[in-house]
Amino acid sequence: MPTTQELQDITVQTRRDIVRMVHKVNSGHPGGSLGCTEFLVALYNEVMELKSGFDMDGIGEDLFFLSNGHISPVYYSVLARKGYFPVEELNTFRLINSRLQGHPTTHEGLPGVRIASGSLGQGMSVALGAAQAKKLNKDSKLVYTLHGDGELQEGQNWEAIMYAAGKKVDNIIATIDYNGQQIDGATDDVMPMGDLKKKFEAFGWDVLEVVEGNNLEAIIKGLKEAKSRTGKGKPVCILLHTIMGHGVDFMMYTHAWHGKAPNDEQLETALAQNPETLGDY
Numbered sequence: 001m002p003t004t005q006e007l008q009d010i011t012v013q014t015r016r017d018i019v020r021m022v023h024k025v026n027s028g029h030p031g032g033s034l035g036c037t038e039f040l041v042a043l044y045n046e047v048m049e050l051k052s053g054f055d056m057d058g059i060g061e062d063l064f065f066l067s068n069g070h071i072s073p074v075y076y077s078v079l080a081r082k083g084y085f086p087v088e089e090l091n092t093f094r095l096i097n098s099r100l101q102g103h104p105t106t107h108e109g110l111p112g113v114r115i116a117s118g119s120l121g122q123g124m125s126v127a128l129g130a131a132q133a134k135k136l137n138k139d140s141k142l143v144y145t146l147h148g149d150g151e152l153q154e155g156q157n158w159e160a161i162m163y164a165a166g167k168k169v170d171n172i173i174a175t176i177d178y179n180g181q182q183i184d185g186a187t188d189d190v191m192p193m194g195d196l197k198k199k200f201e202a203f204g205w206d207v208l209e210v211v212e213g214n215n216l217e218a219i220i221k222g223l224k225e226a227k228s229r230t231g232k233g234k235p236v237c238i239l240l241h242t243i244m245g246h247g248v249d250f251m252m253y254t255h256a257w258h259g260k261a262p263n264d265e266q267l268e269t270a271l272a273q274n275p276e277t278l279g280d281y
Contacts, residue, residue, distance in 0.1 A: 017077035033074035067123020084112035121154025165204025277281030
């Protein structure tokens, strides 16, 4: 297992990758990507049980499904730094004929990606199918998902949330990126969702909260606690309290950087706050 410092080095380098990718093509979603950097670094490098190599079946290993696919920059960086595809390929982000499109897709056979995502609200349904397939295959590994809090305004989520508890799909851990922001402003201004913890519990889920959602140690502790609660008849939800744009001071605490690229000067400021650790692509 990597040390805390090694995980931190991956986190900082991932942030550099995110802002550099988005800046190069003047397109993409840095805010949510930066807010979920610690989570995905911890998940892939410390928590998930993964096989070497990649196949679409994923038998005998944990699976991850990204539902809020617009935060593809952080997903691509973490996958590349984990060895799923060459780090240099991050240079092709959002370019024509690239495998690294703005929203992840399986069309070009991208290792690490099992579904196309970006049409919000669908990831939970797909993940539940995979989780039930694992049960049918007598596969004891888990399915992890990530969803935006604003994404929960999509009704399909709640059908899936109801189904998960009703069918006792207890080998899934769904994490909600609870940053309180979405493309048009604060989630409470766009469409208030009330008490998400009580909502999930009312639907029959086991819910825990990670208050420090940008703290690696807190995230790892929360994920391991969630894992200990699987297999007990209830699906598990983590409410992960994150800060949109975390790690780049002028992008934090605002929806303004949900889908906006930094200019040259802003890029230099962001990179200065996240010094190179593992080598730029």
